[in-house]
Amino acid sequence: MKSNSQLSDVLHVLLHMAEGDGPATSEALAAAMQTHPVALRRLMGGLREAGFVASAKGHGGGWVLSCPLDRVTLRDVHEALGAPSLVSLGFREEHPECLVAQAVNTALGSAVQEAEALLLKRLGAVTLSTLSRDFHRRRVELGHAPHRLEEHLHEE
Template sequence: MKSNSQLSDVLHVLLHMAESDGPATSDKLAMAMQTNPVVLRRLMTGLREAGLVASSKGHGGGWVLSCPLDRITLRDVHEALGAPRFVSLGFREDRPECLVALAVNEALGAAVRDAEVLLLERLGAVTLAALSRDFHHRLADHHAAGTPHRLEEHHHAD
């Protein structure tokens, strides 16, 4: 099964926006996400409706963050994307009559609900500001080591 990387992709884009000196176009952000600008705009719609980003059209327009990084949690972004399920365990039968299947479905369902509650709690404790600090710390470490690094090249290429 293919994993859903929307949350990771959008967090990547939001951090690029935070590093940008001005509005970032859909084309530029789509390149950072390695997708089509139409896909990016579709994802950004939920973020705009949640008040996390804003956009303007025309020359000099593009996407900008509309609130400080320390006020945006990973959970906020997840919810703005429509709160897709994190765990997608399938059940052998959706409405089983078999008592074994009922027991299995109940146990798996409870475990999935518990895991998602814990994951949402953890995501609510991490802000984009924390991710930005981590990026800058890693960037400083690379500079101090004199190591060529893909992160900075990738960041500036976007």
């Protein structure tokens, strides 16, 4: 089963936007996510509704951050994406009649709920500002020049 990378992809894009000096087009951001611009716009719609980003059409338009990085947690972004499941552990049968399968489902279901609660708590403690500071620390440690979305697109 392919894992869902939407949260990671969107966080990547949001940090690129934070480093940019103006609006970023759907095409440029989609290229950074290695996806289609329509898929990017669909994901960004939830972020726009949550007030994290804004967009403008036309020449010079694109996506911009619309709130400070320290006010947005990774959990906020996860929820703006529709709160997809964080743990993908399936059951052999969803509603089994077999008592063994019922016991297995109960144990696995409880473990998944606990794991997701712990993940959500941790995501709620990390802001976009935290990620930005970590990026800048890494860039300085490696002696890299200032980061631009356009340059990154050519690297990937």
